[in-house]
Amino acid sequence: MLSRATSRLAVRSFAKKAAPKKAAAASSASDLAHAPPIKLFGVHARYANATYSAASASKSLPKVEAELLAIKATAEKDAAFSSFLSDPTVAPAAKEAQINTLFGSKMSDITVNLMSALAGNARLGETTKVVDCFSELMKASRGEVDAVITSAAPLSKAVADQVTAALKGKVGDKKVVLSMVVDPNIMGGLQVQIGDEFVDLSTASRIDAVSRAINGPALSEL
Incomplete structure (x- = not known):
């Protein structure tokens, strides 16, 4: 007890x-x-x-x-x-x-x-x-850090290994516990969640950024 x-x-x-x-x-x-x-x-x-x-x-x-x-x-x-x-x-x-x-x-x-x-x-x-x-x-306690890689389609082993190596370089001596998620909605590119940090390199996010720029105050005032 x-x-x-x-x-x-x-x-x-x-x-x-x-x-x-x-x-x-x-x-x-x-x-x-x-x-x-x-x-x-x-x-x-x-x-x-x-x-x-x-x-x-x-x-x-x-x-x-x-x-x-x-x-x-x-x-x-x-x-x-x-x-x-x-x-x-x-x-x-x-x-x-x-x-x-x-x-x-x-x-x-x-x-x-x-x-x-x-x-x-x-x-x-x-x-x-x-x-x-x-x-x-x-x-x-085991020195592990979670990482979630989201892609529009399953990654090839070669690409997955490259991403894993890059993540290991970022977390130092910690062990990366990697999870792969497929989400067609991101269209292309990658989204990376490692610990509390989130990096959005998806095509959808870039399209959204362009959309915001086109519809932003600078153009809407013309």
Whole structure:
């Protein structure tokens, strides 16, 4: 189960009693050693941060990651499960009991505790967002950065390799996790999303720029 120090971070935010001051001081070094690799903020991040710290302390990060990704995949494919997660008519206590029955004997204590906490706090409908935050922490811990290449048609291996090499040169020692997306609406060229940076080199964007120039104030005033 999650430690009391971890609970204070969010996963067991409904816990009533704080840890004794001496215990908190004694655990501070351990908390620092198992802190998330990057700082994420917001409600979903608080659950993810706390879960990461607990999983790190119990040396179960890969297992918890696999379990949470499996839960997310099920939520995205199984309409009944997705409906259960988001159903506001079921009382939090009842959902928490159902979560413990559903996952209690199948998944790690860390994962079950997170899902129980989300249920108890009426946030099960936000499970996938919490999992996304946890995935972001795991990628940061592995030195990975996401990159999405959008093209109007599938890229040849040679072109894909050139783009990948260019991206690797941009991110330094980090590992590029590349995804390819085909979108005929961009007409031609490429759109590149790497981390928080977006570069639009598509034909559609160039046509839009020309259109704006033609219809801009300078010409409309003639």
